[in-house]
Amino acid sequence: xxxxxxxxxxILVIGILVLAGYWFMPQSSEVTQTEKPSIPVxxxxxxxxxxxxxxxxxxxxxxxxxDIRKMIQKGQAILPLQRSELDSNAQKVQVLLLADPEFTKDxxxxxxxxxxxxxxxxxxxISSLGEKSRNICQSHTCYQAEKYNFVTNTTTRAIVDTDTxxxxxxxxxxxxxxxxxxxxxxxxxxxxxxxxxxxKELGFTPARKDITMANVRGTxxxxxxxxxxxxxxxxxxxxxQKEQALWAVVDLTELKLAAAKWAGLGKTATPACIGERxxxxxxxxxxxxxxxxFLEKNGWKITYxxxxxxxxxxxxxxxxxxxxxxxxxxxxxxxxxxxKGGENLDTSTETYIEGRRVEFVKGEDxxxxxxxxDAMGCPLFSTSVVLAFNGPxxxxxKNGDGFMLTQDFRNPKWxxxxxxxxxxxxxxxxxxxFRVVGVNKGRGCGDNAxxxxxxxxxxxxxxxxxxxxxxxxxxxxxxxxxxxxxRSFLSxxxxxxxxADRYAYKIVSxxxxxRGYYIxxxxxxxxxxxxxxxxxxxxxxxxxxxxDKDLLTLGSCCDLSDDGVERYIEEKEDIADDHPVIWYVxxxxxxxxxxxxxxxxxxxxGEDGNLHVKVWPCTVGPKFVPVGKR
Amino acid sequence: xRKYLPVVLSLIVIAVTGYLVVNKKKENHSAVTExxxxxxxxxxxxxxxxxxxxPQFLKQLNIAQPVVIDLSQKRFKGIALLYGKQFQKxxxxxxxxxxxxxxxxxxxxxxxxxxxxxxxxSIFPTTFNLQKNIYKLESKxxxxxxxxxxxxxxxxxxxxxxxxxxxxxxxxxxxxIAAIDESDxxxxxxxxxxxDLRSKQVLQRVEGFDALSLxxxxxxxxxxxxxxxxxxxxLYAFSLSKGILNEVPExxxxxxxxxxxxxxxxxxxxxxxxLQSIPFSYALIAQTGHRDRTYYNAVWNEKQQQWKIKKx
Numbered sequence: 001x002x003x004x005x006x007x008x009x010x011i012l013v014i015g016i017l018v019l020a021g022y023w024f025m026p027q028s029s030e031v032t033q034t035e036k037p038s039i040p041v042x043x044x045x046x047x048x049x050x051x052x053x054x055x056x057x058x059x060x061x062x063x064x065x066x067d068i069r070k071m072i073q074k075g076q077a078i079l080p081l082q083r084s085e086l087d088s089n090a091q092k093v094q095v096l097l098l099a100d101p102e103f104t105k106d107x108x109x110x111x112x113x114x115x116x117x118x119x120x121x122x123x124x125x126i127s128s129l130g131e132k133s134r135n136i137c138q139s140h141t142c143y144q145a146e147k148y149n150f151v152t153n154t155t156t157r158a159i160v161d162t163d164t165x166x167x168x169x170x171x172x173x174x175x176x177x178x179x180x181x182x183x184x185x186x187x188x189x190x191x192x193x194x195x196x197x198x199x200k201e202l203g204f205t206p207a208r209k210d211i212t213m214a215n216v217r218g219t220x221x222x223x224x225x226x227x228x229x230x231x232x233x234x235x236x237x238x239x240x241q242k243e244q245a246l247w248a249v250v251d252l253t254e255l256k257l258a259a260a261k262w263a264g265l266g267k268t269a270t271p272a273c274i275g276e277r278x279x280x281x282x283x284x285x286x287x288x289x290x291x292x293x294f295l296e297k298n299g300w301k302i303t304y305x306x307x308x309x310x311x312x313x314x315x316x317x318x319x320x321x322x323x324x325x326x327x328x329x330x331x332x333x334x335x336x337x338x339x340k341g342g343e344n345l346d347t348s349t350e351t352y353i354e355g356r357r358v359e360f361v362k363g364e365d366x367x368x369x370x371x372x373x374d375a376m377g378c379p380l381f382s383t384s385v386v387l388a389f390n391g392p393x394x395x396x397x398k399n400g401d402g403f404m405l406t407q408d409f410r411n412p413k414w415x416x417x418x419x420x421x422x423x424x425x426x427x428x429x430x431x432x433x434f435r436v437v438g439v440n441k442g443r444g445c446g447d448n449a450x451x452x453x454x455x456x457x458x459x460x461x462x463x464x465x466x467x468x469x470x471x472x473x474x475x476x477x478x479x480x481x482x483x484x485x486x487r488s489f490l491s492x493x494x495x496x497x498x499x500a501d502r503y504a505y506k507i508v509s510x511x512x513x514x515r516g517y518y519i520x521x522x523x524x525x526x527x528x529x530x531x532x533x534x535x536x537x538x539x540x541x542x543x544x545x546x547x548d549k550d551l552l553t554l555g556s557c558c559d560l561s562d563d564g565v566e567r568y569i570e571e572k573e574d575i576a577d578d579h580p581v582i583w584y585v586x587x588x589x590x591x592x593x594x595x596x597x598x599x600x601x602x603x604x605x606g607e608d609g610n611l612h613v614k615v616w617p618c619t620v621g622p623k624f625v626p627v628g629k630r
Numbered sequence: 631x632r633k634y635l636p637v638v639l640s641l642i643v644i645a646v647t648g649y650l651v652v653n654k655k656k657e658n659h660s661a662v663t664e665x666x667x668x669x670x671x672x673x674x675x676x677x678x679x680x681x682x683x684x685p686q687f688l689k690q691l692n693i694a695q696p697v698v699i700d701l702s703q704k705r706f707k708g709i710a711l712l713y714g715k716q717f718q719k720x721x722x723x724x725x726x727x728x729x730x731x732x733x734x735x736x737x738x739x740x741x742x743x744x745x746x747x748x749x750x751x752s753i754f755p756t757t758f759n760l761q762k763n764i765y766k767l768e769s770k771x772x773x774x775x776x777x778x779x780x781x782x783x784x785x786x787x788x789x790x791x792x793x794x795x796x797x798x799x800x801x802x803x804x805x806x807i808a809a810i811d812e813s814d815x816x817x818x819x820x821x822x823x824x825x826d827l828r829s830k831q832v833l834q835r836v837e838g839f840d841a842l843s844l845x846x847x848x849x850x851x852x853x854x855x856x857x858x859x860x861x862x863x864x865l866y867a868f869s870l871s872k873g874i875l876n877e878v879p880e881x882x883x884x885x886x887x888x889x890x891x892x893x894x895x896x897x898x899x900x901x902x903x904x905l906q907s908i909p910f911s912y913a914l915i916a917q918t919g920h921r922d923r924t925y926y927n928a929v930w931n932e933k934q935q936q937w938k939i940k941k942x
Contacts, residue, residue, distance in 0.1 A: 002633070004633050004634055004635075004636050004637055005636050007636075007637050007640075008636035008637045008639065008640035009640070011637065011640040011641060011644060012640045012643065012644065015640070015643075015644030015647070015648070016644075016647075018648075019644075019647060019648055019651045022648075022651065022652070023651055277889060278888045278889055281911065285815050289815070290815060290816075308787045308788050309753070309787060372751065372752065373752045375752070375753070375914070377913075378913070379911060379913065380815060380911045380912055380913060381788050381789050381814055381815050381911075381912040381913065382787075382788065382912070382913045382914075383749075383753045383787050383790050383913070383914055384913050384914060385751055385752075385913070385914045387911075387913060412909075550787050552753040552787060
């Protein structure tokens with residue numbers, strides 16, 4: 001073989017070997033993926049810890065609210081776009097539409113003006129045009145304008161021929177939100193930048209340049225707030241190095257931070273995953289339903305958790321090292337409504353109101369009672385219908401003499417009719433006293449409701465305890481029993497000490513009667529506008545299955561002679577020198593009379609043209625006061 | 631010069647081959663990458679004629695079609711059949727209330743209606759036991775009875791749900807059923823059962839998926855069991871071959887609202903599904919009315935290989 005041929009064969013062989021090697025060599029990107037697998041970012045939820053009033057000091061928000069108030073005072077309902085957001089045609093369109101009866105038709109409810117914002121005015125987009133408009137707009141210049149009604153959660157879109165200054169069409173989209181104005185964008189950014197929760201999470205004070213505004217509504221998609229009756233947006237703070245972003249969900253109807261969430265920068269961080277309600281639910285489940293939490297404050301040590309159907313429960317409570325409580329909680333709210341016409345009542349088939357099965361009980365004087373049993377608890381995986389919102393909160397008491405641990409429970413549609421809102425609250429005082437409190441915030445199905453929260457209180461004064469009631473002298477309860485909590489004997493017992501005068505009951509150590517707690521029923525003396533407890537008190541012997549774990553709904557909603565606890569005292573077991581458990585069932589009648597509202601809520605259109613929920617809470621529950629000083 | 635021709639030719643051959651090899655490899659790589667991000671397709675599909683027949687007892691009662699099955703629990707507990715002008719008349723014997731509240735149903739080729747239970751607003755002493763069963767409304771007699779009991783379905787205070795979804799398979803006279811009782815906040819432990827109607831034998835048991843709704847779909851690529859997830863706002867597809875379910879589902883689409891879960895799946899047109907969603911959180915349901923549900927059209931675009939989802 002000639003030399004040249006040998007060289008050619010050599011080139012072919014080497015070339016083939018190199019190409020074969022290249023073919024089987026992994027691609028660079030695959031290698032990178034293998035060497036550096038993407039690390040899933042833990043999705044962490046942050047719920048707001050501050051009242052919305054903190055955002056009203058932000059200049060952008062202050063100016064906006066002032067402009068709305070001025071506008072409503074002038075008898076106008078649509079806040080126009082600022083000139084800086086409009087070209088000359090758009091300015092003409094705005095003037096035309098603000099005077100157009102069809103465009104402004106939905107801005108009044110009776111005599112009340114409803115707050116609307118003009119959101120954007122821009123050259124018409126072809127996909128927004130109907131057939132008629134499309135024909136005209138082929139030869140004329142057309143603009144589209146969108147306004148948003150904050151009260152009815154409705155977007156109105158108008159198409160205007162700017163050559164002839166004629167309104168071609170006006171369409172309304174109920175339950176839809178438009179793209180927001182530049183002014184609202186700045187307000188949303190300002191709220192996100194000023195939110196203490198955001199600063200804390202980022203670890204620095206962010207600036208406007210750190211924000212990217214999430215493109216959450218290309219046209220008229222759902223808002224990221226799952227409370228879809230509100231207008232919400234999600235400004236985002238991205239950390240590209242850590243491949244994560246902090247999404248701040250801002251509610252522009254309420255002008256506050258609704259929630260925030262750390263999430264990865266990948267495709268999973270879509271707005272659909274960051275709704276306010278689902279963020280809350282995940283946060284509540286992870287922190288308060290799946291594990292116990294612990295609070296140490298002012299000498300108190302408290303373990304607490306949210307239950308599946310018994311609301312907020314506190315456990316293993318101590319004060320300055322002394323055991324106080326094994327457990328306290330509200331296991332149920334019985335809700336009944338009184339109606340006349342019981343003689344004609346047909347109870348042979350079941351009745352439903354707003355999708356709820358209604359239980360009827362015939363009463364005296366031709367009255368009858370109907371209603372429900374409401375269980376409160378965790379928002380997911382529970383047997384509750386009134387669900388935890390926002391997680392437990394710790395707040396100082398008004399008088400500065402202690403603090404409270406409180407949890408808000410709501411039907412998601414509250415304050416609409418036949419929806420309920422309850423607060424479970426435990427007040428802890430600096431002198432070692434505490435109070436178990438139930439708060440009802442309406443609104444229910446009518447103005448004739450009777451509410452009965454069932455409170456279970458398992459004290460931990462000692463291993464063996466005794467329970468006493470006071471009727472001029474302290475009387476030991478030998479056996480399980482119940483009684484209406486009376487007030488009359490208190491004022492008559494003038495011969496007794498002032499201490500015994502105030503307290504109807506006490507529970508003390510069987511070994512040492514100076515260790516224990518007096519029970520002070522609420523007669524309205526706690527300065528919380530309460531009209532008293534009107535309670536029934538039960539004392540039972542401790543049994544694990546009688547409420548130490550989660551109790552499903554207990555007893556009848558509507559039979560006022562049955563609070564549910566009666567079933568535990570049928571055998572009248574001995575409780576002296578034993579482990580008594582106290583059940584306390586207040587009875588509250590609601591009131592919807594103007595000026596006398598109680599256990600009631602109403603939605604009204606305020607002076608600013610926006611919806612405001614007015615709440616008239618009713619507060620019940622006994623206070624426990626230490627017998628001896630700690 | 632001619633003597634170098636073999637060398638030049640060999641260089642040209644290597645260069646051309648190299649070019650082809652590099653391009654081919656790039657092509658393959660990008661194909662792999664695209665495949666990774668592409669949307670899962672079940673192929674094209676159209677509505678199939680159902681084998682379901684109306685219950686025979688309606689004829690005996692002179693009740694003409696159309697008849698609506700009402701499980702809303704708003705006016706009637708259990709099941710009611712609505713008929714007449716604007717469906718104002720109702721057939722609802724008291725005995726149809728005896729097993730509590732029903733969530734959904736399926737109808738077989740002889741008109742028997744199979745119902746699955748639902749816990750509703752309050753828990754009663756019987757609530758958890760009722761969630762362990764499938765019920766049958768007999769086509770000939772209209773008698774409601776317990777059809778099948780599942781010992782391994784155990785609802786509890788932290789998850790009151792049991793048997794939750796059902797669909798009848800016309801092709802082999804079987805039922806597909808889903809139970810979600812074993813799941814908790816951390817773990818998805820739902821079970822899909824394949825049941826032979828005649829023998830009531832469990833033919834297959836697939837664990838690890840919480841289905842809130844089931845529907846059978848025949849497409850250009852084969853047969854699928856579609857399942858609306860109880861845990862997320864997504865629709866999944868299990869492929870079916872000779873009556874055996876592939877245990878690993880593929881996610882088809884996700885609804886825009888994270889709290890909405892697909893409760894009903896209907897094939898409404900060529901490549902078009904109607905999805906009915908409800909807010910679902912494994913807590914008790916209080917509202918079951920029409921306004922508490924959301925309806926979506928999900929249309930499969932075969933060319934673009936993507937789903938277009940629009941609220942109705």
